[in-house]
Amino acid sequence: MAIFVVLWGVLALVVAIYRNLLGIHEGALHISGVAASLGDHELRQLKREDKIERWGEPLTVVVFLYGLFLASVYLYEIS
Numbered sequence: 001m002a003i004f005v006v007l008w009g010v011l012a013l014v015v016a017i018y019r020n021l022l023g024i025h026e027g028a029l030h031i032s033g034v035a036a037s038l039g040d041h042e043l044r045q046l047k048r049e050d051k052i053e054r055w056g057e058p059l060t061v062v063v064f065l066y067g068l069f070l071a072s073v074y075l076y077e078i079s
Helices: 002-031 040-078
Strands: none
Touching: 002 040
């Protein structure tokens, strides 16, 4: 069971770092103003981040559900 906990920890760490890195870039783009004032580079970057972010939310849900599953297996084993 320890390998599954380690796997869950690594997955959670990857998701946390991933979402943190996207958050750094997101703030810089939104502070700069409305979409009309953004340059071509910023618009391409924003579209790229939107494509990547589609995976961020499902991965967060997977990490949460996997953690709940591990907790339930652990509680079942100790009872």
